[in-house]
Amino acid sequence: MAILEVKNLHKNFGKTQVLKGIDFELEKGQVMSIIGSSGSGKTTLLRCVAQLETADSGSIKVDGSTIFDSNSSQKLTADEKMKNQLKTGLVFQSFNLFPQYNVLENVTLAMKLQAKRRADYKENKKEILAEIDLKAKALIAKMGLSDKLGNYPCELSGGQQQRVSIVRAMALEPSILFFDEPTSALDPELTGEVLKVIRELAEENMTMVIVTHEMDFAREVSDNIIFMDNGVIAESGSADDLINNPQTDRLKAFLSKIGK
Amino acid sequence: MTFQQITLDLLEGLGQNLQLFLLTLVFALPLGLIITFGSMSKFAPLKYLTKTFVWIIRGSPLMLQLFVVFYVPGLVFGIPMKSRMLAATIAFVINYACYFSEIYRGGIESIPNGQYEAGQVLGLTKTQTFFRVVLMQVVKRIIAPMGNEFLTLVKDTSLARVIAVSEIIMAAERFTARGLIWPLFYTAVYFLAFCGILTLLFGWIEKKFSYYR
Ligand SMILES: Nc1ncnc2c1ncn2[C@@H]1O[C@H](COP(=O)(O)OP(=O)(O)OP(=O)(O)O)[C@@H](O)[C@H]1O
Ligand SMILES: [Mg+2]
Numbered sequence: 001m002a003i004l005e006v007k008n009l010h011k012n013f014g015k016t017q018v019l020k021g022i023d024f025e026l027e028k029g030q031v032m033s034i035i036g037s038s039g040s041g042k043t044t045l046l047r048c049v050a051q052l053e054t055a056d057s058g059s060i061k062v063d064g065s066t067i068f069d070s071n072s073s074q075k076l077t078a079d080e081k082m083k084n085q086l087k088t089g090l091v092f093q094s095f096n097l098f099p100q101y102n103v104l105e106n107v108t109l110a111m112k113l114q115a116k117r118r119a120d121y122k123e124n125k126k127e128i129l130a131e132i133d134l135k136a137k138a139l140i141a142k143m144g145l146s147d148k149l150g151n152y153p154c155e156l157s158g159g160q161q162q163r164v165s166i167v168r169a170m171a172l173e174p175s176i177l178f179f180d181e182p183t184s185a186l187d188p189e190l191t192g193e194v195l196k197v198i199r200e201l202a203e204e205n206m207t208m209v210i211v212t213h214e215m216d217f218a219r220e221v222s223d224n225i226i227f228m229d230n231g232v233i234a235e236s237g238s239a240d241d242l243i244n245n246p247q248t249d250r251l252k253a254f255l256s257k258i259g260k
Numbered sequence: 261m262t263f264q265q266i267t268l269d270l271l272e273g274l275g276q277n278l279q280l281f282l283l284t285l286v287f288a289l290p291l292g293l294i295i296t297f298g299s300m301s302k303f304a305p306l307k308y309l310t311k312t313f314v315w316i317i318r319g320s321p322l323m324l325q326l327f328v329v330f331y332v333p334g335l336v337f338g339i340p341m342k343s344r345m346l347a348a349t350i351a352f353v354i355n356y357a358c359y360f361s362e363i364y365r366g367g368i369e370s371i372p373n374g375q376y377e378a379g380q381v382l383g384l385t386k387t388q389t390f391f392r393v394v395l396m397q398v399v400k401r402i403i404a405p406m407g408n409e410f411l412t413l414v415k416d417t418s419l420a421r422v423i424a425v426s427e428i429i430m431a432a433e434r435f436t437a438r439g440l441i442w443p444l445f446y447t448a449v450y451f452l453a454f455c456g457i458l459t460l461l462f463g464w465i466e467k468k469f470s471y472y473r
Contacts, residue, residue: 050381051380051381052377052380052381082383082385085380085381085383086383088381089381090381092374092377092378094374096372096374096375096377096378097378098375098378098393099397099472099473100396100397100400100472109382109384109392109393110382110383110384113383113384113388113392114383152471152472152473153472154472154473168382169381169382172382172383
């Protein structure tokens with residue numbers, strides 16, 4: 001069963017139609033990349049699925065829960081909304097780390113606030129918090145940032161900041177992790193370290209959707225790629241097929257424009 | 261009339277300034293935040309009502325506001341203001357809360373949207389995002405303008421003499437009336453000392469917050 005199902009999704013900003021009927025599915029453990037020229041609606045699509053924007057029509061299902069359905073009049077409770085929110089993780093292009101917290105605190109803040117909802121929180125507060133710190137430290141170590149635990153975001157390179165923000169999103173164990181151009185705010189020599197981390201996550205079968213302009217990376221890391229053009233999915237398919245044998249003129253034009 | 265006597269008299273006057281200064285801060289700092297929420301409200305009537313209020317307060321002289329608070333209850337409602345200090349405190353709190361509210365608003369609006377969005381996608385509630393993520397960043401950003409307001413407040417407290425609160429300049433003027441002019445200029449030393457301490461304090465706070473950008 002698909003872990004992500006997007007059906008006939010539409011989104012307008014005022015009079016501009018940005019998403020004009022998006023349909024796709026993603027299986028658990030798979031990696032999908034979204035490519036497409038600027039303004040084609042890639043970010044908007046991620047933001048709708050990550051619940052930062054509310055779509056106008058269509059439906060989104062993540063891991064069995066309906067996150068959005070324009071045909072249902074059922075109102076979600078705050079608790080259900082929170083559960084849905086935690087099913088998706090989002091890594092921003094501009095990191096959006098919390099500047100006043102150090103690396104460890106950035107990763108643990110949300111985990112600790114979530115832990116407060118546990119029934120046994122009051123009784124076992126100390127153990128729970130210690131456990132969270134341990135877990136966070138292990139994840140940070142995996143990203144090769146153990147020596148930066150106490151550093152503040154302003155003391156890190158862009159690549160390190162992005163790796164922290166990836167840990168921060170992963171630490172909440174979302175069903176799907178979304179990346180919006182995770183390397184485009186980075187100097188070219190720093191993109192490698194972030195792509196490496198994403199590659200490692202792919203090897204661990206983390207379900208991911210990645211908006212990227214790094215074609216080689218997309219081909220290598222993804223199972224499937226979708227090509228968005230002007231608010232619709234113009235073409236989709238397995239990573240190799242799509243890049244080696246583009247069918248539509250628009251994709252051909254796009255690939256030749258970016259030098260593939 | 262010894263130098264020492266005059267120094268002590270003026271110090272007593274300064275006590276009134278200090279009292280007004282502290283009372284104003286204690287009440288105006290939180291009240292300012294409430295006014296900020298009002299002026300940033302999505303509920304249009306509340307928003308415009310608050311904005312109009314802030315305009316009136318910031319658009320009219322504090323001296324006039326002191327007269328209004330002191331005289332209007334007696335003239336209009338027949339309940340004369342008993343305490344001059346109370347009247348001064350009320351006028352100052354309202355006036356400064358409005359200025360603070362605009363500084364807070366500027367600080368809050370300067371926080372990039374990405375911080376709120378990061379909070380949301382990490383499952384923080386709006387309240388958690390405000391208090392755990394945004395607020396400390398706002399505090400850092402408003403330290404310098406707040407420092408300015410604090411210094412202005414120190415000197416503004418002397419305006420309270422228009423409703424006969426016997427603050428330091430009023431104390432000095434009592435000597436002037438007897439032909440002794442220098443105590444009036446001598447008050448500058450007190451203000452400079454007061455503001456000097458505040459400047460040091462704000463420098464220290466700024467340093468405390470300099471560990472992040
Ligand atoms: N909040 C908004 N209000 C109005 N229009 C918006 C808003 N966000 C996006 N748009 C418009 O929607 C269209 C798609 O934007 P989107 O950011 O999704 O594109 P994108 O594919 O991510 O582009 P890029 O590759 O440049 O990041 C653009 O025309 C943009 O101007
Ligand atoms: Mg984008």
